[in-house]
Amino acid sequence: MLWYKAWRESYLRFLLSAAIIVTMCLVYTLFYARLYPGIAREHASVHNYIQYIHWTVFGGGARGLLQLSCLLLGLGGLQRDRRQNTLGFTLALPVSRISLVASRAALGFVQVLALSAIPSLVVTAASHLAGEQLPLDYALRFIPLWAAGGIFTFAVSFLASVLLSSEYVSLAVAYLVYMFYLAAVRHPSLGRYHLHVADFMSGVFPSYLDRSTMLWTGNYALAPIVGFFAVGLLLIAMGGLITRRQDL
Amino acid sequence: MLWYKSLREIRTVTLVGIAAMAAMCALVVLNQQTMRAHADAPMTYVAYIWKSVYNSIGRDIFIILSIILGSGGLLQERAHGTAGFTLALPVSRRSIVFTRAVIGYLGVLAIAAVPIVVVPLASGYVGEQYPIAQNTGFFFLWAACGAVFYGVTFLLAHRLEGDYISVLLAIPLLMLYGVLLNLPWLSRLRMLNIFHVINGEDMPFFNEARHLLIAPLPWLSLAIMVAVSAVFITFAARRIQSLDL
Amino acid sequence: MIHERIIHTRELTKDYGSFRAVDRLNLSVRTERITGFLGRNGAGKSSTIKMLLGMIRPTSGTGTVLGYRIDDPRQSIEIRRRIAYVGEDKGLYGYMTVAELIRFTRSFYSDWQPEIERQLLAEYRLPSRRKVKALSKGMCTKLALLLALSRRPALLILDEPTEGLDPVSIEELLQTLVAAPANGTSVFFSSHQLSEVERIADDILMIDRGSAVLDMSLEQIRENYRRISLGFSTAAPRLEPLPGIEKVRCDGRQIVILASTNADAIAQLGRDRGAVDINVSPVSLREIFLETVQERNRLDQQRHLEHDDALV
Numbered sequence: 001m002l003w004y005k006a007w008r009e010s011y012l013r014f015l016l017s018a019a020i021i022v023t024m025c026l027v028y029t030l031f032y033a034r035l036y037p038g039i040a041r042e043h044a045s046v047h048n049y050i051q052y053i054h055w056t057v058f059g060g061g062a063r064g065l066l067q068l069s070c071l072l073l074g075l076g077g078l079q080r081d082r083r084q085n086t087l088g089f090t091l092a093l094p095v096s097r098i099s100l101v102a103s104r105a106a107l108g109f110v111q112v113l114a115l116s117a118i119p120s121l122v123v124t125a126a127s128h129l130a131g132e133q134l135p136l137d138y139a140l141r142f143i144p145l146w147a148a149g150g151i152f153t154f155a156v157s158f159l160a161s162v163l164l165s166s167e168y169v170s171l172a173v174a175y176l177v178y179m180f181y182l183a184a185v186r187h188p189s190l191g192r193y194h195l196h197v198a199d200f201m202s203g204v205f206p207s208y209l210d211r212s213t214m215l216w217t218g219n220y221a222l223a224p225i226v227g228f229f230a231v232g233l234l235l236i237a238m239g240g241l242i243t244r245r246q247d248l
Numbered sequence: 249m250l251w252y253k254s255l256r257e258i259r260t261v262t263l264v265g266i267a268a269m270a271a272m273c274a275l276v277v278l279n280q281q282t283m284r285a286h287a288d289a290p291m292t293y294v295a296y297i298w299k300s301v302y303n304s305i306g307r308d309i310f311i312i313l314s315i316i317l318g319s320g321g322l323l324q325e326r327a328h329g330t331a332g333f334t335l336a337l338p339v340s341r342r343s344i345v346f347t348r349a350v351i352g353y354l355g356v357l358a359i360a361a362v363p364i365v366v367v368p369l370a371s372g373y374v375g376e377q378y379p380i381a382q383n384t385g386f387f388f389l390w391a392a393c394g395a396v397f398y399g400v401t402f403l404l405a406h407r408l409e410g411d412y413i414s415v416l417l418a419i420p421l422l423m424l425y426g427v428l429l430n431l432p433w434l435s436r437l438r439m440l441n442i443f444h445v446i447n448g449e450d451m452p453f454f455n456e457a458r459h460l461l462i463a464p465l466p467w468l469s470l471a472i473m474v475a476v477s478a479v480f481i482t483f484a485a486r487r488i489q490s491l492d493l
Numbered sequence: 494m495i496h497e498r499i500i501h502t503r504e505l506t507k508d509y510g511s512f513r514a515v516d517r518l519n520l521s522v523r524t525e526r527i528t529g530f531l532g533r534n535g536a537g538k539s540s541t542i543k544m545l546l547g548m549i550r551p552t553s554g555t556g557t558v559l560g561y562r563i564d565d566p567r568q569s570i571e572i573r574r575r576i577a578y579v580g581e582d583k584g585l586y587g588y589m590t591v592a593e594l595i596r597f598t599r600s601f602y603s604d605w606q607p608e609i610e611r612q613l614l615a616e617y618r619l620p621s622r623r624k625v626k627a628l629s630k631g632m633c634t635k636l637a638l639l640l641a642l643s644r645r646p647a648l649l650i651l652d653e654p655t656e657g658l659d660p661v662s663i664e665e666l667l668q669t670l671v672a673a674p675a676n677g678t679s680v681f682f683s684s685h686q687l688s689e690v691e692r693i694a695d696d697i698l699m700i701d702r703g704s705a706v707l708d709m710s711l712e713q714i715r716e717n718y719r720r721i722s723l724g725f726s727t728a729a730p731r732l733e734p735l736p737g738i739e740k741v742r743c744d745g746r747q748i749v750i751l752a753s754t755n756a757d758a759i760a761q762l763g764r765d766r767g768a769v770d771i772n773v774s775p776v777s778l779r780e781i782f783l784e785t786v787q788e789r790n791r792l793d794q795q796r797h798l799e800h801d802d803a804l805v
Contacts, residue, residue, distance in 0.1 A: 038435055072416050088548070088582055168319060168320060187279065188285075247509075
């Protein structure tokens, strides 16, 4: 039943995130005719529907929102229990702290995966309604990228929420660390390693998405998917180990 | 002493925000040579500072911190079980809300002021110059636009209970506002676009070629933004006034 | 598995930074007994209980509950599975309804007793569908008790269980606790309501500033503890120390002695030193508590004032 506790503590954030991402996908798709001229005028790289969808959804605002949602979903845990005065009850349950951490992390993974799948499914379906064509296999290829990037993002705030006791400080620190990381990996000395998670999620890693057409090339980002997923797992494992030793 | 309570509530986020903003400004300046050398097109130092601090990471950090500072307040206190104590103090709910709003906004201003100090100092250290008047001008732009981000979140935090819900809703709401600005009839009203006003992009008071603020700032628009934020905060106070806490 | 000592600790210590909350505490709690755990606020009771449950790690020292080591994370899970605990804050998940929280808690224990749950739900008149955060403090306490009592745990650990309860509920709870040892459940509870403790406890464990200052059965306390008043016709003489003298208060021609044992010999000593009026009377738990901790309290205050003066 620990998953139930984790779910009850995060379902509002999750459902709201899902609703916002769905709304955003629908707005960009169904109001394509009205929004396209303004966006195409401002961004020279947007010439057709697929590029528009990539600019707005897969590599744009919807992706940013997924990242934010993942940051927010990662927060909570035993430090939250302490703030809410429920830590005594939680720690008195006959389960290990690792189980508490693992249940929260596992549910977070499922939630991130579900959020990652939304744009591919919603945009493809809504494109038909809007009289536009977006191949399903084109959209589906973003799901693993968003899921791996999302889990990595989730793990950053997950770790922050273990280390810091104040809810808004942990959010601020998680966000700032994330921003500094994004800025640092843009540094020329690190640029060749392609560590930028937003670029990875947008599919603009040089070898697998053609930047001029925004269509997939023959390669796929298997190694980065495994890499980001592994780093995410590592951060969560660190969170688990720290929680085990914490004097709460 | 309500101000003291509010200050203690926002102190850590504000200090973390100030430190992060200072570190960001310093790192941007100290890495200027490498970053400019690897840029797609050659750019001046002034353009580099604008693009990095005022049109990129610095602005993004500022916006999110304004939003985080706007969250919190009496509804969140209820979740922590301290609302009873606060409401038992011999002060009106309006005073509690307004004090929290003012102190939180001072936190926003403090973070917005960091580049005024750090950018010129760090620029001098690397042998470059960035006009302090430009930093000051952007401070006013950030202060006014930050007031809107702050006010929206403050209102949401006083209407909706739940962890981080105000933050989660404020950002898409502001993004939706940004999307709607692409609609033809709205795009004509340039001063409505706070995402452009905040960094001067496409604005008559900003020279795109030199990346400098050139004309007097749109003081009326900035004042309207602060007034809009004050309206949001008033709505928040009215909501708390009538709420059974 | 029956252990004569259901809780046993040796030199148990807990530091929070430079503050020592529990100081080399040696505990020994007997099985199928009701043990009252007494102490002032901040004496180290809650920290001790949290260490016993494996919720916080001891800084040093060891201990066992039901034979399981409290400092081993795996064994502490077994401890929590076999005992029931109600914390001092009674913090429960406010976002769940009463029914949801019961369902949630039930899932962790195989010894859950649905009939006791139903009986307590009716007895406490808890509204199943109401959210926990909408319950009054007393209702929350009742719900926390229901979650703990709806099982047949080997040990029941309660931290201030009657706080916030109305007199009727307090009475019902005390009756439940009195009946617990007959069902094989030992009870270890902390309370500031000394009259309640005196009514139901078999053993008393008193701590102050993290160390045990009294560890005795209530029966022994009643048998051995005495207040001895010695009245003299002239100024009271100084008495030489005797075993059993815990506290001596001298007031003009009168000496009042708190004795933990040896009352007859102490009275005889008074007689030998010329006491004209000797009165030996039983002592209540409340008096023992106050005598034991008040002296330390006075010393603390004095030290604090001296410290403040030095700062000025």
